[in-house]
Amino acid sequence: MLRTPPGGAPMSGTAGSSGSAGRLVSIGTVLATLRDEFPEVTISKIRFLEAEGLVEPRRTPSGYRKFSTDDVERLARVLRLQRDHYLPLKVIREQLDALARGEQIRIPAPTAHADTVDPGSPSAVYGEVGRERAAPARVGRGELLAAADVDEAQLVEWESYGLLGEAPGGGFDAEAVTVARLIADLGRFGLEPRHLRAMKAAADREAGLVEQVVAPLRRHRNPQTRAHAEATLKELAGLSVRLHEALVQTALGVRLS
Secondary structure, three states, rough: OOOOOOOOEOOOOOOOOOOOOOOOOOOOHHHHOOOOOOOOOEEEEEEEHHHHOOOOOOOOOOOOOEEEEHHHHHHHHHHHHHHHOOOOOOHHHHHHHHHHHOOOOOOOOOOOOOOOOOOOOOEHHHHOOOOOOOOOOEHHHHHHHHOOOHHHHHHHHHHHOOOOOOOOOOOOHHHHHHHHHHHHHOOOOOHHHHHHHHHHHHHHHHHHHHHHHHHHHHHHOOHHHHHHHHHHHHHHHHHHHHHHHHHHHHHOOOOOO
């Protein structure tokens, strides 16, 4: 269960599809709340999920989004289904709509591949989705296509531009699912793979800087120091992602609303 978003206040306005209003908060507060569990979520991701009909926040008379506790919980469910079960948004929307009608739903297990690590059977009942479990080390090609809701030709094109690539021994790293979804999302706005090569190059440079910082710690003889290196790596990666987001928003004059 997510913590209650702080700083909310009741308000009147056009009702969305999420039940009772409760305390209504801004999209920035929603982002801060969700990042406790989903560090990579962004304002753009929340807006995209709204555009896809996964959540319908209320609007103030001046047009600002206001989210209820139900909205935040619904967003968290969507993100868990994407992260834990690699379901396309269309399937997630159908699952949530069925749940809202009081139907009992079941989540299909990802198809296992011989060259990937079996992620195991997912929770069968929707209410168990929030349970913590280890993410699969690899996903197969078919799983990646289904998760991103794209076809083989698109994936081949992404690979040709170096945006994605199979790991040694076959299969894709779990993070490739997130990358594939984002590439697909950007494509809906007309950004082609050739346009994204600069982003990939910038990400590689950022990763190189982080690696330089943690490399001495990783080579240390003390196991605790090596463990600290991995924690430092994750923290630096998160800070790097947030800095990149802030810089892009600043350059574009984006206002969090």
